Amino acid sequence: MDIGLERIAIPVDGDRICATVLTAAAKLPGVLFVHGWGGSQAQDLERAREAAGLGCVCLTFDLRGHEANAAQWETVNRDENLRDVLAAYDRLLAEPNVDPAAIAVVGISYGGYLAAILTTLRPVRWLALRSPALYADEGWTMPKRQLHEATDLHAYRRRAIDAAGNRALGACADFLGDALLVESEFDDTVPRQVIANYAAALSGARSLTSRRLPGADHALSHEAAQLAYRRMLISWLTEMIVGAREVAAQARLDALGPREPGHAAANDRH
Amino acid sequence: MDIGLERIAIPVDGDRICATVLTAAAKLPGVLFVHGWGGSQAQDLERAREAAGLGCVCLTFDLRGHEANAAQWETVNRDENLRDVLAAYDRLLAEPNVDPAAIAVVGISYGGYLAAILTTLRPVRWLALRSPALYADEGWTMPKRQLHEATDLHAYRRRAIDAAGNRALGACADFLGDALLVESEFDDTVPRQVIANYAAALSGARSLTSRRLPGADHALSHEAAQLAYRRMLISWLTEMIVGAREVAAQARLDALGPREPGHAAANDRH
Numbered sequence: 001m002d003i004g005l006e007r008i009a010i011p012v013d014g015d016r017i018c019a020t021v022l023t024a025a026a027k028l029p030g031v032l033f034v035h036g037w038g039g040s041q042a043q044d045l046e047r048a049r050e051a052a053g054l055g056c057v058c059l060t061f062d063l064r065g066h067e068a069n070a071a072q073w074e075t076v077n078r079d080e081n082l083r084d085v086l087a088a089y090d091r092l093l094a095e096p097n098v099d100p101a102a103i104a105v106v107g108i109s110y111g112g113y114l115a116a117i118l119t120t121l122r123p124v125r126w127l128a129l130r131s132p133a134l135y136a137d138e139g140w141t142m143p144k145r146q147l148h149e150a151t152d153l154h155a156y157r158r159r160a161i162d163a164a165g166n167r168a169l170g171a172c173a174d175f176l177g178d179a180l181l182v183e184s185e186f187d188d189t190v191p192r193q194v195i196a197n198y199a200a201a202l203s204g205a206r207s208l209t210s211r212r213l214p215g216a217d218h219a220l221s222h223e224a225a226q227l228a229y230r231r232m233l234i235s236w237l238t239e240m241i242v243g244a245r246e247v248a249a250q251a252r253l254d255a256l257g258p259r260e261p262g263h264a265a266a267n268d269r270h
Numbered sequence: 271m272d273i274g275l276e277r278i279a280i281p282v283d284g285d286r287i288c289a290t291v292l293t294a295a296a297k298l299p300g301v302l303f304v305h306g307w308g309g310s311q312a313q314d315l316e317r318a319r320e321a322a323g324l325g326c327v328c329l330t331f332d333l334r335g336h337e338a339n340a341a342q343w344e345t346v347n348r349d350e351n352l353r354d355v356l357a358a359y360d361r362l363l364a365e366p367n368v369d370p371a372a373i374a375v376v377g378i379s380y381g382g383y384l385a386a387i388l389t390t391l392r393p394v395r396w397l398a399l400r401s402p403a404l405y406a407d408e409g410w411t412m413p414k415r416q417l418h419e420a421t422d423l424h425a426y427r428r429r430a431i432d433a434a435g436n437r438a439l440g441a442c443a444d445f446l447g448d449a450l451l452v453e454s455e456f457d458d459t460v461p462r463q464v465i466a467n468y469a470a471a472l473s474g475a476r477s478l479t480s481r482r483l484p485g486a487d488h489a490l491s492h493e494a495a496q497l498a499y500r501r502m503l504i505s506w507l508t509e510m511i512v513g514a515r516e517v518a519a520q521a522r523l524d525a526l527g528p529r530e531p532g533h534a535a536a537n538d539r540h
Contacts, residue, residue: 003322010331012357013350018338019331019358020311021365022322024298041290049523052273052292053516055325061280061289068288080283087282088289095291238508246323253319 003245005252022249024055027099029241030092033060034085034111034118037133037144040067047106050234054241056104059092063111065144077141078114082121085114089122101125102244104237109133109190109218110144116168116198119175126240127205128180128233131190131218132198137167157194163201172201179205180236182229184216209236273515275522292519294325297369299511300362303330304355304381304388307403307414310337317376320504324511326374329362333381335414347411348384355384359392371395372514374507379403379460379488380414386438386468389445396510397475398450398503401460401488402468407437427464433471442471449475450506452499454486479506 004023009016031051033044041060048058062068063084065076072080093100104126107115112132119127135147136156147153163173172179179202183195202208211232216225274293279286301321303314311330318328332338333354335346342350363370374396377385382402389397405417406426417423433443442449449472453465472478481502486495 008361010354010357010361012334012353015334015339015342017331017334017354017357018311019329019361020315020318021327021329021362022315022318023327023365023367024322024325028294028325041288045290045292045523048290048292049519050516052294052519053512055294055298055512055515057291057293059289059291061287064282064285064287069285072285083282084280084287087280087287091278091280091289092291095293097293242323242325242508245325246320249319249322253315 003249003252005249005256022252024245025099025248027102028097029054029056029102029104029244030095030098030100031056031058031104031106031237032085032089032092032115033058034088034105034107034115035060035063035066036109036111037063038066039108039111043108044106047230047233050230051104051237054234054238056237056241057092057095057098059088059095061088074145075143077143078135079141081110081144082114082117085118086121089118102241104128104240106130106233107132113168116171116175118171119177120171124175125177126180126237127175127177128182128236129198130182130229130233131184131187132168132181132194133190134161134166134168134194134197137165157191160193161197163197166197169197169201172198173204175202175205177205178207178209178240180209180211180233182211182213182232184213184218184220184225186216187218189218273519273522275519275526292522294515295369295518297372298367299324299326299372299374299514300365300368300370301326301328301374301376301507302355302359302362302385303328304358304375304377304385305330305333305336306379306381307333308336309378309381313378314376317500317503320500321374321507324504324508326507326511327362327365327368329358329365331358344415345413346415347413348405349411351380351414352384352387355388356391359388372511374398374510376400376503377402383438386441386445388441389447390441394445395447396450396507397445397447398452398506399468400452400499400503401454401457402438402451402464403460404431404436404438404464404467407435427461430463431467433467436467439467439471442468443474445472445475447475448477448479448510450479450481450503452481452483452502454483454488454490454495456486457488459488 006021044060065073105115106128108130112129163169276291314330335343375385376398378400382399433439490496
């Protein structure tokens with residue numbers, strides 16, 4: 001996210017005029033989208049389009065067990081899906097224009113759970129979790145589909161869980177970047193206690209932006225909730241990405257010495 | 271402002287997962303700042319910093335007759351200063367990362383007048399004019415300083431001027447890009463009639479955003495007016511630049527065929 005600043009002289013009619021070039025880095029922030037269980041990358045494309053508009057490189061993908069790999073739906077496990085996320089992350093970083101120090105990961109539900117764990121395995125600067133799911137660590141390689149049969153997920157998600165006792169929450173506790181945490185007001189799948197657990201675990205983040213989608217269910221069935229979420233996400237990404245570039249530019253300007261007056265055309269009388 | 275879209279397959283554990291990479295163009299929009307008479311590039315640096323934050327390459331410069339070339343203050347004329355603007359524009363386009371189809375020019379007062387004329391000589395996609403000054407075409411090579419003595423500028427700026435009768439207004443009439451026009455509520459130098467002339471001339475622009483700075487004088491002497499102007503400018507640049515990238519991304523998505531459903535995790539029950 002570095003910003004270049006160069007003082008130059010431009011020749012004109014045998015004279016030279018002084019100029020300054022401020023340039024955003026050629027490297028762009030990268031945004032990785034991780035969909036939820038039963039979802040697909042298609043759901044992330046609209047948000048990816050908007051993030052690309054901010055000047056980012058975006059990657060969406062289908063987790064194994066979905067779409068082309070739907071045959072593995074009954075057998076795929078968290079370990080495999082986490083490797084999917086790692087492979088997608090590494091592929092995003094292989095894009096020639098991506099700044100490895102400016103990676104955002106956006107995860108929904110099961111994808112949020114995986115995104116949280118990803119932060120312990122790869123550098124993530126910005127972490128956005130919408131209704132992140134939560135599972136006990138046990139049965140890590142058990143088929144994901146069986147988790148809610150073999151374990152009492154309902155009860156687990158209604159308990160206060162300490163970060164030390166859960167891999168995803170522990171990842172959040174170690175996360176030092178900026179976090180966005182979005183919950184649905186009426187979420188039967190990921191109840192408020194899960195969000196509270198994540199929020200508590202994220203207490204060490206550089207910044208935490210916590211938002212509730214009023215009237216929304218887990219799947220954001222209503223268009224209005226979809227739109228509200230998109231706005232929250234893009235507004236947060238804008239603040240993070242534009243803000244980081246501005247800080248970099250300010251550092252360059254400060255290095256020029258004392259600030260010059262900011263008044264525009266103070267002497268202009270013509 | 272093109273956006274790349276690529277469907278890819280990512281190998282993982284002998285499987286392949288489908289992914290999509292959406293990438294903002296490596297080329298960045300360029301923003302040229304033209305200060306007012308008696309001003310300097312120093313006044314534009316803060317706004318350039320914010321525009322760099324949007325992912326742009328920015329160029330500020332000192333017109334001849336100012337700063338290092340202050341010795342020419344009494345003699346420099348519009349023709350020379352226009353060549354300064356042209357030289358600065360061409361230098362901005364020589365920056366390796368600049369997209370020649372995505373150039374914004376931001377001019378204040380005399381700089382706005384020159385910026386308007388620039389659009390007839392070089393491609394400009396976005397034109398921002400704050401309190402653009404207006405001069406009769408006569409005496410084009412007369413020293414700028416003498417213009418208000420040799421001509422009755424006060425009267426000229428209080429008349430409705432047809433675009434056909436003035437070089438800067440004529441340039442605006444031919445301008446097909448997007449325009450921002452900002453006036454100060456209490457401007458003794460550039461009265462409301464001048465702004466009305468510019469607004470009328472800009473009727474062919476793809477979009478016109480007209481704003482008044484409440485309580486402000488020509489020089490924006492108060493910090494609040496400076497801040498309000500900066501916010502207007504950056505908000506407009508954001509809409510233009512982010513919007514253009516989003517349109518490009520949408521075109522790429524549309525080319526993929528019928529839109530896939532936008533509902534997130536509609537089947538997610540876990």
